[in-house]
Amino acid sequence: MQTRLPILFFALVMAAIPFVPGMPPFWIVLLDNIGLAALVAMGLVLLTGVGGLTSFGQAAFVGFGAYTTAVLSTAYGLSPWLTLPLSLLVSGLFSVLLGLITVRLSGHYLPLGTLAWGLGLFYLFSKLEFLGRNDGISAIPPLSIGSFKMLDPGSIYYAVWAAVILSALVTMNLLDSRTGRAIRALRRGHVAAEAFGVHTPRAKLLVFIHAAVLAGLSGWLYAHMQRAVNPTPFGAQAGIEYLFIAVVGGAGYVWGGVLGAAIVVILKEVLQSYLPLILPGSGQVETIVFGIMLVALLQLAPGGVWPWLMSFLPQKANGKKPDTSLTLPARARAPGQGNVLLQVEKARKQFGGVIAVNNVSFDVQAREIVALIGPNGAGKSTTFNLITGVLSATSGSISVLGRKVDKAPPQEIVKLGISRTFQHVKLVPDMTVFENVAIGAHLRGHSGPVSSMLRLDRADEAKLLAEAARQIERVGLADQMHQLAGSLSLGQQRIVEIARALCVDPMLLLLDEPAAGLRHMEKQRLAALLRELRDGGMSVLLVEHDMGFVMNLADRIVVLDFGTKIAEGTPATIKTNPEVIKAYLGVAA
Structure with missing residues (x-):
């Protein structure tokens, strides 16, 4: 209601203007x-x-x-x-x-x-x-x-x-x-x-x-x-x-x-009316002055006059916390432990003469954390993009619960219960953390644009926002919920991306370098969260360069080098694999 009071006040002011004594008819035309x-x-x-x-x-x-x-x-x-x-x-x-x-x-x-x-x-x-x-x-x-x-x-x-x-x-x-x-x-x-x-x-x-x-x-x-x-x-x-x-x-x-x-x-009307009196016989000089004045105005307020004026007003207090007792229907649960969720078979991606992913095969089972590691340029993020439909494979196949998805668009992949974060953070910086995370629940809402315009979507919207609030609290960013996403540190922005991905209620969560930019204690909390998700029935496939983080967290590790899989196994096995040591871990490992 408070957000509507300024509009009501504005409407009353505009309604009263024609009744102002001595109001020139010309100004009414201008207002029209x-x-x-x-x-x-x-x-x-x-x-x-x-x-x-x-x-x-x-x-x-x-x-x-x-x-x-x-x-x-x-x-x-x-x-x-x-x-x-x-x-x-x-x-x-x-x-x-x-x-x-x-x-x-x-x-x-x-x-x-x-x-x-x-x-x-x-x-x-x-x-x-x-x-x-x-x-x-x-x-x-x-x-x-x-x-x-x-x-x-x-x-x-x-x-x-x-x-x-x-x-x-x-x-x-x-x-x-x-x-x-x-x-x-x-x-x-x-x-x-x-x-x-x-x-x-x-x-x-x-x-x-x-x-x-x-x-x-x-x-x-x-x-x-x-x-x-x-x-x-x-x-x-x-x-x-x-x-x-x-x-x-x-x-x-x-x-x-x-x-x-x-x-x-x-401004146009004032210049056209009064400038010829100041500079008689100057033709269309008002157009030039008009352009100069507007450019000067944009120099003063490059984002526009409205946000510039709003910056002088006292900042609003944090938004109201949603009712987190409201819940969305849970998505279909993943199969029990030991069943294969994701199967990648001889996946290949070629960009012209460059082979980014070279006949890579691996799987992710239910209730499992799998790490995908390798040097920079090894093809890890490209593999993520193949799995999530951002890129289509040149050859090979990718299956989710036995269903081939290698040609499916991202919108169809996420419907199957696969969500992801990105190597380079992809948040909307001028939206709040709350709003960014709520985008993750997009497919779990049903209200369309017409019902939104007419404000008939409030019940559906309340459940989506409640889900977003729950996931923000789950990842430990409740205090930053109503801050602009662009104001957070890089590490916090990565955590926001995880909360957004969790709003999908996925059975498989793909995390691209989630620990990058996090401090030691933040990494520990993230690892605890991922173990909790796994124990709750979710599987995780992550790309990460922090080997201490990976070795203490992953159930299995897949190693890529120049787009080719060179090893797969438990952390203990990978630590001692000669090819992995040579390509990635280094002799000191």
Whole structure:
């Protein structure tokens, strides 16, 4: 409830503004324009700031919303309120068609792709006869409620800002959910997200659709406010400006989109109104000054104005601890001791002329800790990637409980009860430890994006968060639960990764150098935890360079050298193996 009080206060302030004595009508028009820009910017906050997908084409989706209602309300006589769902539907459908192609692009190809179709759609708006070509469509009916018609900026003001506030609530609800955590994990790359069951193309398409629908809503309101549309506001320049608004306000912050819209719209208006009086006959000098001022603003607040302002406010106390009495259904248990969970048979991975893994065979049985050791470059992490579906084997086979998985994607591997950590830590640094760990329980939740937006996912969400809290306490990081993951030491971040992997409730846990960066006592606690997991029925396959840690922990050890298995056996056997001593342990061992 406390998190909603500032929104309620903001809504009351915005509702009171038109009643301020002496309020110039021009400022109401300006606030209408700010609200319309804020809707598009909020979508870009989710798309670019949270999802990591840069788009220069959002103005085209504003055009879809505007032109849909313009055509339906003028040519077919539909009520503007009836055209609203159709405007949003058209924007959403086109976002699906464009998104299926665009979201698969990466690097600089993604923004270039959005710029390309943004230019193409702007051209279509200006050339299609039924859209009025360059002249557009006029005589669009105003919004009305009964006999009350919203003919002036002051009357449509409430519709615009009601849309802004409701959209902000819906977007924040989405981010504060299982789906939202999956979206936020995308910014740090897809490998870690997919390892816990996130379908990254689907998650990217979801944010693409959400941003397009908000832009379509802005276009619908724009058409009925202006009561005429033409292609000019939906071109590439407008698309770039919307992205700039999101960046100035703070990409990644929902209310940053609103603040950014206010800053950019007001700054442009002030410069266009007063700069010609100071520098008469100077042409478009306001555009140059506008650019210089915004660059200076970003120098002051490189992360955006909203987080910069928030940094001056007192920091909130740690979040409320979840009710850990809530539990998720346990996954299917692993078979009894002595049964083979994982079977790797002659697995081979070749990158061009380099053989990273050379016909390696070994198995992991139930209730067993197996260590995979070898010098740097021996192929250990590549073997992990083959087992978890990050890479596909060139030849050979990998089976889990007798089922071949060597061609399965990571999302299918984790469903079988196999979770992992990474050699190079893959956490989202600007999310809390709590939120990072909760990503591990992604597949154990069932609420979708619509139920998240409408806040119908609370029971499911409470169980996921309770599981995350339990695993954080289990690994001994309860005091750091609400700290940002990026603020922890490397060793603590590795422990966070273990807690995240345990949220899967796995039957087989793969740990890639879990003891790296840990102090002696921390290593002892980690070893005790892994023994406890093994005694509880879980198997562990770990890669580690600390031989004291491995020898005192592992039941069996597999040794790789240049991608080839050179030995396998108990710690006592491995210690005395001549080939292992020569390749890895050294004569002193």
